[in-house]
Amino acid sequence: MLRTVTIERLSRVGQWLPRDVYFWAKALILAAIAIQLARLAWAIATPLGPVGDWRPAQARAMAPAAQAALIAGFDPFGRGASPDDAVTSVTDLDIALFGVRENISAGTGSAIIAGPDGIQKSIGVGEEILPGVRLSAVAFDYIVIERGGRKEKLFLDQSTPAEVVVDAAAGPNAASDVPAASSGGISAAEARAGIALAPRSEGGRVTGLALSPQGDGKIFAAAGFRPGDIVTAINGRRITSPADLAALSGQIIPGARLSITVERGAETVPVALNLSGNP
Incomplete structure (x- = not known):
């Protein structure tokens, strides 16, 4: 019924229009319908988006150098860069x-x-x-x-060695060789006698002071050092020349409080060396 009414209305409109105009109007409508049908057929045959042959982006692996730099800059303990990283001086206050x-x-x-x-x-x-x-x-x-x-x-003072747990089966004298921690620290004379220093050179320049124990090694361990440690800075001042060895030796005096930055393997460890007032 609706189709019959529509055709009748179009016929009435066609009666009012010139024959050539009515002919071309029907031709344009048929052409538009043909174009849409062609586009529909093309979309079904080649289902592409409006931007052409779009494909999702592929994951790209980072270069090994970039991966190494990323891992080197990651700290799992949250010790990332802070606004105060530029502070290099260590306080000399008695705190x-x-x-x-x-x-x-x-x-x-x-x-x-x-x-x-x-x-x-x-x-x-x-x-x-x-x-x-x-x-x-x-x-x-x-x-x-x-x-x-x-x-x-x-x-933080990390110079005090960790408590040694003695196996009960080893007997009551098992801990006799462990040096007792002193509240006043080691003396200046003990530090000079128990800790050996030698410059470390890289590329023809001094980059630190290599530490090694002397004697039985008890004083070396009591100071918070380990064999192979490299001193890279003293009180915030970096080691850059052999003269720094003499400067460190001159600072080992009774009552001295030294903040030492130590390179220990792949880590950097701060060690506070607090000498007693005894000579």
Whole structure:
């Protein structure tokens, strides 16, 4: 019924139009229908998108050099670069760091710090440690303090050797050869006698001081060193010449507090060498 009505209306319209115009109008409509049918047939035969022969992007493997650089810059313990990495000087204040609590998401944290009186306190970022000395930032194994507009680092003391567990079956005298830890540290004379230093050269220039034990090695271990350690910096100053060997020897004096950066295999370890006041 609808088709009959539509044809009748078209016939009436055709009566009002000149014969040639009506003919060409029907031709255009038929041509448009033919074009659409051809496009439909082409889409069915070759199902391509509007941009042609599109294919998904293939995964590309990184070059070995790029992979090595990426792995070298990744730290699974979250010790990434921080805004205070440019701070190279180590503080000479009579304070000691015993623990840190870093809040990476909030950019805050706190630290357990002992002052000259030896009393440990929990200090938050922004709080005052000593008069004129403020805790600026907390990192994985060190803190940044600010005094007089200058920033300095204070590392965790890792020079104390780990407690030795003695097997009960070995007898009560099994631990007799283990040196007892002293609250005052080793003396300057013991450090000179038990620790040997030698420059390490790479490419014709000095890049560190090689450490080796002397004697029975007890003093060497008590200082927090291991055979094969390389000193690369002392109190934030890098080792670059043989003169630094004499400079380090001159700093081994009673009561000295040295912050030593040690290259241990593929790691960099801070060691705090605190000498007792005894000669």
